[in-house]
Amino acid sequence: MTDRNIRQAGNVFFAILGAVALVGVLGAGVMTFMKGPLATSVKITRMNTAETQMALGAQIAVMANRQCRRQRRL
Numbered sequence: 001m002t003d004r005n006i007r008q009a010g011n012v013f014f015a016i017l018g019a020v021a022l023v024g025v026l027g028a029g030v031m032t033f034m035k036g037p038l039a040t041s042v043k044i045t046r047m048n049t050a051e052t053q054m055a056l057g058a059q060i061a062v063m064a065n066r067q068c069r070r071q072r073r074l
Helices: 003-073
Strands: none
Touching: none
């Protein structure tokens, strides 16, 4: 192999390594960018679920209290 062919082979490997690194950096950037909005939406969903469960619990408590009062009257 001549000196020029060796340098060209090294350049090919360097280009492949650079492409892999670029894909990795882009992937990490996209994941970091998406993590913020996704975390916020998960937090909002959990809060809404908790509020709904608390409201249902309150309604059940009120209904049970009414039923106990009706039974006491009888």
